Amino acid sequence: MLIILDRDGVINEYDGSYICSADEWHPIPGSVEAMARLCLAGHRIAIATNQSGIGRGYYSTDALNAMHEKLDRLLEPHGGCIDFIAYCPHHPDDDCHCRKPLTGLLEQIRGHFHLSSLDSAVMVGDSLKDLEAGFAGGCQPVLVRTGNGEETEQHLEKHPIPGARVAIYDNLSAFTDAFLSGSDW
Numbered sequence: 001m002l003i004i005l006d007r008d009g010v011i012n013e014y015d016g017s018y019i020c021s022a023d024e025w026h027p028i029p030g031s032v033e034a035m036a037r038l039c040l041a042g043h044r045i046a047i048a049t050n051q052s053g054i055g056r057g058y059y060s061t062d063a064l065n066a067m068h069e070k071l072d073r074l075l076e077p078h079g080g081c082i083d084f085i086a087y088c089p090h091h092p093d094d095d096c097h098c099r100k101p102l103t104g105l106l107e108q109i110r111g112h113f114h115l116s117s118l119d120s121a122v123m124v125g126d127s128l129k130d131l132e133a134g135f136a137g138g139c140q141p142v143l144v145r146t147g148n149g150e151e152t153e154q155h156l157e158k159h160p161i162p163g164a165r166v167a168i169y170d171n172l173s174a175f176t177d178a179f180l181s182g183s184d185w
Helices: 031-040 061-078 104-112 128-136 149-158 172-181
Strands: 002-005 044-050 084-088 122-125 140-144 167-169
Touching: 002 104, 031 044, 031 061, 031 172, 044 104, 044 128, 084 104, 104 128, 122 128, 122 172, 128 140, 128 149, 140 149, 140 172, 167 172
Parallel strands: 002 044, 002 122, 044 084, 122 140, 140 167
Antiparallel strands: none
8 A cells, every 4th residue: 555644743853943954854753663664564655745945945955855865764774665755845835736735746646656546545644734635635644643733633623624534643653553453444
């Protein structure tokens, strides 16, 4: 199965500030190991991430690539890998098609894997934008409480996404535990 992950707040620590270098990029405890466990169980991992810091001039594409290379280096000893990363480098005012909650990043992922749909994919995020993009793209949306997740959970209690069943877990590791065991899934 294809597991699509948001990056900031799901894989790495995120407090709302821009992460501008590999030195500032720190994984959430257990997230790297969770990704590796998904890989070792035969699942493919893709990342769909808004990175408007590029469009705002806060960091370069090279700096973003260095962050992703750091993640690759951390995953490798655990037997994990990322199959594809789709990112939106645009400023929110650029009116692009790829910035979540739009589905452009998910369409890139679908095209990369030559899939006719993402109906069997899971989209794990910490923000409403992630969940809305995942649901609109045909994925099963999953919320983690890390990053912006607790605020998003509170929002969903008052304003659920029409038609969506959103599974909620404390973090990526807890989602992985449930997903791989089949419980709650």
